[in-house]
Each structure stands twice: as structure tokens, then as C-alpha cells.
Amino acid sequence: MVIRDKIFSTITTVFKRHGGVTIDTPVFELRDVLTGKYGEDSKLIYDLADQGGEICSLRYDLTVPFARWLAMNPMIQNIKRYHIAKVYRRDQPAMSKGRMREFYQCDFDIAGVYDPMLPDAEVLRVAKEILDSLNIGKYTIKINHRKILDGLFEVCGVPADKIRPISSAVDKLDKMPWEDVRKEMTEEKxxxxxxxxxIGQxxxxxxxxxLLDDLKTMTELTSNASFAAGLADMELLIDYLEVFGVMPVLSFDLSLARGLDYYTGVIYEVVTEASAPPSGKPAKKGPKPKNDDPDADRSNDDSIGVGSIAAGGRYDELVGMFANSAKxxxxxxxxxxxVDRIFSITKARMTEAVRGNEVDVYVMAFGxxxxxxxxxxRMQxxxxxxxxxxxxxxFFKVxxxxxxxxxxxxKNGIPFAVVxxxxxxxxxxxxxxxMGLPEGHPEKNGVDVKLDDLVNEVKARLASKGLHEEKHAKAVEEVQLEAKDAA
Amino acid sequence: MVIRDKIFSTITTVFKRHGGVTIDTPVFELRDVLTGKYGEDSKLIYDLADQGGEICSLRYDLTVPFARWLAMNPMIQNIKRYHIAKVYRRDQPAMSKGRMREFYQCDFDIAGVYDPMLPDAEVLRVAKEILDSLNIGKYTIKINHRKILDGLFEVCGVPADKIRPISSAVDKLDKMPWEDVRKEMTEEKxxxxxxxxxIGQxxxxxxxxxLLDDLKTMTELTSNASFAAGLADMELLIDYLEVFGVMPVLSFDLSLARGLDYYTGVIYEVVTEASAPPSGKPAKKGPKPKNDDPDADRSNDDSIGVGSIAAGGRYDELVGMFANSAKxxxxxxxxxxxVDRIFSITKARMTEAVRGNEVDVYVMAFGxxxxxxxxxxRMQxxxxxxxxxxxxxxFFKVxxxxxxxxxxxxKNGIPFAVVxxxxxxxxxxxxxxxMGLPEGHPEKNGVDVKLDDLVNEVKARLASKGLHEEKHAKAVEEVQLEAKDAA
Structure with a gap:
């Protein structure tokens, strides 16, 4: 929990740096609110028993509750909101990979009618600031656009009613080979x-x-209205992301589809090297490109793993689904x-032990x-x-x-005793x-101080160890979690 | 949420000061784990729908899940644990009083085999430190002992199987007059x-x-083994609480019973003046005793309201109910x-507006x-x-x-613009x-600075306003929440 707390505080700091304010929505939603928002994953929603009253389910994510909340508060026409809370999914847990039935999400959303791609660019900048602050090693922000995908599927001859299922199959390309995805599309779907x-092409x-420049030359695609609109968005976004310094960690990836039904524009997903590369696929040998090297081609780096640690996109219609008026x-x-996946990665990368508690002074007696x-x-x-x-x-003994x-x-690594x-x-x-001074150290057996001076003497000793009263925790965590790039 | 965050951080600081470490238990528990732990309130437990798999309910408090967790981790024989999380009750919400179906609890517990009353005294000291740090005005820690109550009921002739229901009736004495409680005991029960x-006597x-000294002279009571044991505990506890400086805010109250089944020893509850005194019962006129006045008789101060903002006690048997072995x-x-009740009180006592967000600089352009x-x-x-x-x-417009x-x-009270x-x-x-300089101020129209010096110039200005990059939030909150005793 010490590590998790540090992750929360890192993320919150960045959210606030960008003007985020937090809103707490309930863990229950009316079942109807959640129905039809999560595509194939809807079967993972937890329902509450019918004990009288409304029929409720547990939130599956923080996005749909936020959209429902916005729709119910029409005086709020724009907001940068963050929310750190648990969500619930009836999934098979895989603890080691940080996949659980109940887990934390940390969401940041920008709502409001604005000029194209400005909020989208800021969300991705927020992502980069957070990912750079966490001890997670190399990462990639994969990005795509729903309209690009939809246009592409149209051009390839996918019927309108098959676009979502086919999209969902394509999204599995990071986990399975093309042959299997093709089979799912043709045989299952x-x-x-x-x-x-x-599509495969x-x-x-x-x-x-x-890739942007490449796609602009493909007239078969660009003559499709949806594709062209998506590509124009993407061009503008990339232009802005260059200003924000986000491009070095970005990969424009046409296979990224995201399963959820509510996305309408840009979509993205963050993957890291540390998030379990597919077994049987050896990591690339030799020096690895660094995050801060803008010339490195990251898009084909097959050491990049499968698990995403962050994801999102634009959802322009979701709030409207709950709203009574155009406003x-x-x-x-x-x-x-x-956070749980980030935690798994961070923990695996930590080199120092976490202390049992944060106590600085153990008061003891002898006679x-x-x-x-x-x-x-001792109590006094x-x-x-x-x-x-x-x-x-x-010690709780007389x-x-x-x-x-x-x-x-x-046991708890407490640095000082007062005897x-x-x-x-x-x-x-x-x-x-x-505690723990070596034999022969002049203060090995302790130093006598006047009881009246005790507080000042303790404070001075904590300060000389870089610890301060009630700032100790943060200091310890920062040392422990200091990013140590494996490269 | 700004206020709520401040409450969380105040509470967490004190928990850590006393060696607390946090543990996160799941929001679901097997239904059997919760059954029979909450007395008359068990009907308020939320059940999950049976969608296959285990039969689960949502946690009703954080205590039973902690006890279950301890029992499942027998290598942990002692711990000071804290947990801040939501709990769920199928109650009729009363928002204005901070009573909701879903609400936060902040728990601190000391588990372990120790000498009598030492952990109990520390928990009450923790309570006092937290309550003194929050902007909640005058408060009282009401305290009693299950064994004192059980002994008293025995002496009064309550049959063993009626002790819990009668106890639960007595607990309502802070909300209804003796006549109604007596009626519940005799007619209903x-x-x-x-x-x-x-009992009434x-x-x-x-x-x-x-009161302790008074009770020690009542041989009818002290000849009862349970009463005597409880009274000895209470005497020792009061002795320790004097050392810890907790006595001035304590009221030893024989009507305090606490409804939950799992308490076995000391029980307590914190009430504040601000937590809605019963209507129809006018607040006492004249100067009110202060928390820091040890001579003030707080025990009969009828301005003290009904809602408790914290509660707890000793539960020596609960972990054993889930354990397989004596260990x-x-x-x-x-x-x-x-926290929600504390929040209601704090919010009502606040005199300054809370800012919309924490942003310090708004970057704008004109031409x-x-x-x-x-x-x-502007992005750059x-x-x-x-x-x-x-x-x-x-601003998200081109x-x-x-x-x-x-x-x-x-709109968000942002203190500086960069134009x-x-x-x-x-x-x-x-x-x-x-922003907001008065007409005629020499810097009313702003100051030109070199772009290269911008960061330093902004930092200097924030510092001169007592704000520092990324410490602003805390500073603002501390000013806003500074305790202003109404007395």
C-alpha cells in the first residue's frame, strides 16, 4: 500500500497540475445505465441482488458513471475531472499480472465543446507526464481513431452491422497472430x-x-468520408503533440481498436516493456531504444508487451445518451x-525493501x-x-x-530508540x-539527552538523516521509487 | 472533494504517527462472513445477485473484513492497521446529515495480545489527535464497557437471552426519552x-x-463478576488516559451500548456539538465549556448533539470466529x-469559498x-x-x-495570467x-518579463503569495480549514 499510495499521489499531482478537480460518483449505478455500453464485455458486470428498490449493478468503469453524472448536472458545461476509485468485473483474476475482480482506476477526463484535438492533446500530455513520473520503464502510447477504423472497414467491404465485432477482433492483434484474428473474423463472425x-493489408x-504521410497518399482510403475525417483529426493532433513533446513515446497503430462501444474519435492505450511480453516471443536482443530518443523507431519494438496500463479515447455521444436535452x-x-497493473510493474522493479511502518522513534525502558x-x-x-x-x-506491555x-x-526498521x-x-x-550503528561507532551505545531537549534532539537527528517529522514517509518513498532505467 | 481530501490526509497523518500501516481488503465478502455480526442492523447488508460462483455481499463496515483477513493470515500476530474505504448499507439516506447508502469510513485498529488497556488507551489518544486536528468544534468521546453493561443488566434481572436486545434499546437513550426506551424494553422486548x-436508575x-469512584462504592454492582472486571478495566484505562491527556474530552456514560454484536470490552462513540442537537431541545444558553478546560463538566452539556462521527471498541472474539486454530x-x-459526517460539519463551519481548481497560471493570448x-x-x-x-x-479554442x-x-479563482x-x-x-488587483495598482496592467525568465518570475510571484509550485493546494486548504472556534 506504500507503493500504491505513491502511485496515487504521483497521478493526482499531475491531474491537478492540469486543472483537474475530483468528483466522487457512487459505486452503484442503475442497471439500465450500464447496459449496452461495454460491447462484448457486458457479461462481466456485477449485479446487486433485488432486495427491493432500484435494480442496480456495480460500476464497470468510471467513465459511464461520469457521463451519467454530467448529464444529470446540465449546469456543468465543461470540466476537467479526475476520479480515483475501484471498479468491478466478473473476470477470472490473474493476480500476478494485476488483473482482479475489483481494482483501482485513475481517470482524467475533459468535458466540453472545444476546438478539435485541443483537449485530446492535453489528455495525452497528462498521460506522458504521469508515465514519466512512475517507475515503469519504457512505455509506448498506441493511438488510433475510430473514424479511421470505421472508414477502413467500409472501404474493405465490412457491412455496417459487422463493424463493431470486426473491430473487436482486430483489437486482439496484439495478443494473437493475424491468422487467428482472420479466422475469428471469417469463421466466427x-x-x-x-x-x-x-483489412489485414x-x-x-x-x-x-x-504513417500519417503514408496514409494521406492512399486515395482508396482517403476518398472515404469517415477515414478522411479521422485522418484530419489525427494530423492536427500529431501537430499539437509535437508541441507538447509527446511524439517520442507515440505509436500510430492501425490495429488498435478498443472494445468499448462508446468511443467515437481518437483512442489510445499505453503498453510497457515490463507488462509481460507474450511468451514464446523472445525479447529483442541488443541495445533498446530509449524513451527520450526521438529518432528511435518504437513502433516495431517487439519487446513491448501486451498488457495495457492505461487506455482511453474520445466519447462524444455517451453523455447525450443520458441527457434529456441538447444542452x-x-x-x-x-x-x-x-493502478494495479502499474503497481505490479513498479513492485517488480523495486530494489529496496519497503519498511513495515513509518515510525521514527521507538520508546523503550529497561531496569x-x-x-x-x-x-x-514511556506513554508520557x-x-x-x-x-x-x-x-x-x-511496546504494549507493562x-x-x-x-x-x-x-x-x-522488525519495522525504526531508525531511533529512546531508552x-x-x-x-x-x-x-x-x-x-x-539503531543499527556498527560496532565501535562512538554513539553505538546511545547519547544521553535532557528530557526537556528530547524533541529538539530527535528532530535534529531525523533531519540529519534526511527525515523530517511527518515528511518521512514521502522521503522514503521517493528514494525507493526513484526511477532506475534498466537500459 | 477538496475538503474531503483534507480530512483524509489529516486522519492518515495521525494514523501513521502511531505506526499505522494500511491494508486494502475487498469490497465483497462471502455472505456467511457478514451474517450474525451486526445485530439488528443485519437487514441493511447489500447482497450481490447470484450470477454463479460464491454468494457475496458488500462490506457493511471495515472491521469484519479486517478480522476475516487477520484470521486468514495467521503469521500476522499483531498489527496497527488503518483503512480508508467505502462501506455499504441499505438505509434511507439523509444527505444533509451525512447519512448515505455508500459512505467512507476511516478505521484504525490495534490487533495483538498485549497488556490490558494499553492499545485501548492508544486508540483513544489517536481519536483525540484526529478530532483536535479537524475543524469540527467541541466534541465529546463517550465511553463505556460491555462487561459493565452486561453486569449491570444481570444485577437488574435481565435474562441472558435479552441482554443484547435490551442493550440495543438502552443505546437509543441519546435519541429518545427514557419513557420511550422503557416502553421498548417492556412492551416490545x-x-x-x-x-x-x-436499569433506568x-x-x-x-x-x-x-463516576468511576461513585460506582466503586455500589456493592450491589461490584459484587457482580462481569461488572467488576469491566470496572477494573475502566479504572486502568482512565489512569492511562490521564497520562495521554484525553480525559478533558471524555464522558464515561453508562447509557452507551453500541448495537453491534462483536464488541467485548471498552466501547466508545464521538459526538459533537455541531452534529445536529435533537430538535425541540434548545441549546444551553450562556458561555459553553471549552475542550481545553479540564474542569468543565461536559457530561451533562445538553447542547451536545446526537450524531456520532466516530465509534469503536474492543472486539476480542471476532477474529477467532474466522480462525481455524487457537493461534x-x-x-x-x-x-x-x-468521514461524510465529519465533512458535513466541516463544510457548515467553513467561512471561505473553495476554489474551483488549483491552477495557478492561466495562459492566454490577444491580438x-x-x-x-x-x-x-500558448501550448508551448x-x-x-x-x-x-x-x-x-x-483556453481550448484556436x-x-x-x-x-x-x-x-x-471562474476558478486562478491567481495569475500569462498573456x-x-x-x-x-x-x-x-x-x-x-488577477484581481485594484484600480491604480502599479502592476494592474501586468509586468513584461522575458520568456526565458518566465518560470522563475512565476515561481517568485507564487512564493510571495505564500504559494509554491505543487504545494498550493495544501496551503489553500490549511488556510480555509483553520479551526475557528465559535466560542
């Missing part, structure tokens, strides 16, 4: 094999701005980060024969430290043994002992 | 009226250490804060005839600010009008303008 082959294409038809674009345990005195010293904002604890107390402090003795206390003195 | 009257008692029978004590809108230039300046960790935004841009900045003009940009200059 009844597509004309000729149309399938034509296009959807393997990926690249950067070069409620607000176009939106957004992205959703899967000879007739030792009372000094429990109230803790109170003094807590009052000063210092994280402290003591008469604990000294080794017990040290063991408890060591109380009866004679010392009578003289107004306690001992501060830094 | 079939208690002998003589026993009811005897005791449960109206409340006080501080004086799994871990005693626990904990407290749960109701005369043939004005291009400078959209890429935003990128520069974001790269420096400064919160910035711009050619926006200047008043539109100012209106958008003003781009074509001629100025050509000379490498932009204008920084502090």
Missing part, C-alpha cells in the same frame, strides 16, 4: 474472406508521423490508468531488579513526541524485556540511540 | 417492568473519574471515523486584426510551466477572445498579470 484479407501498419450532449475525452516497566513514563514520552508531530510507538523492545523496533532508565529519568535524562 | 426501572449516570484468536481494539490565436505558442508556454511543476491551463479567457481564469501578444512574443517577452 461471418466476414467475407476477401474483406478480411484487405492495412491493420498491420504502425508508425509515427511517417446535455457534452463531448468528452479521457484516459484511465490501471534491573525490581524494574517497574516505566509504562506511564510518546505523548511528548506525538504532540511535536513525531511518529513514535512503544514490564517488557529490553530485547523484546529492540526486536519490535528492528528510559529509572535512575536516568530521576535525573531528567533519557538516551537516544540510533 | 418483554422485559419485567421492575427490571426496566432498575443506573444508565442515566455519566461523568468522568468521579488465530487475536484480540483487537479499534475506531472508525465517519488585433488578423490575430491567429497563438494556440501553439503551458508545457514550459508544466515541466517546471507549475499548475497551468489555457482563436479565443480575451474576455472569454479572463472569465475562464476568474501572449504577437509583437511581444517576437521580442521574446510575455506579460504576467496578477
Amino acid at each position: 461471418g466476414l467475407d474472406p476477401e474483406a478480411a484479407d484487405k 492495412y491493420v498491420m501498419k504502425k508508425g509515427g508521423k511517417d 446535455g450532449r457534452i463531448p468528452c475525452v479521457g484516459i484511465s490508468f490501471g 534491573g531488579k525490581g524494574f517497574t516497566g516505566l509504562v506511564k513514563e 514520552v510518546c505523548k511528548t513526541l506525538w504532540d511535536a508531530g513525531i511518529k513514535a510507538e512503544y 514490564k517488557p524485556k529490553l530485547p523484546q523492545q529492540f526486536a519490535s523496533a528492528e 528510559l532508565g529509572e535512575d536516568e529519568l530521576a535525573a531528567g535524562v533519557v538516551k537516544i540511540k540510533e | 418483554g422485559l419485567d417492568p421492575e427490571a426496566a426501572d432498575k 443506573y444508565v442515566m449516570k455519566k461523568g468522568g473519574k468521579d 488465530g484468536r487475536i484480540p483487537c481494539v479499534g475506531i472508525s471515523f465517519g 488585433g486584426k488578423g490575430f491567429t490565436g497563438l494556440v501553439k505558442e 508556454v503551458c508545457k514550459t510551466l508544466w515541466d517546471a511543476g507549475i499548475k497551468a491551463e489555457y 482563436k479565443p477572445k480575451l474576455p472569454q479567457q479572463f472569465a475562464s481564469a476568474e 501572449l501578444g504577437e509583437d511581444e512574443l517576437a521580442a521574446g517577452v510575455v506579460k504576467i498579470k496578477e
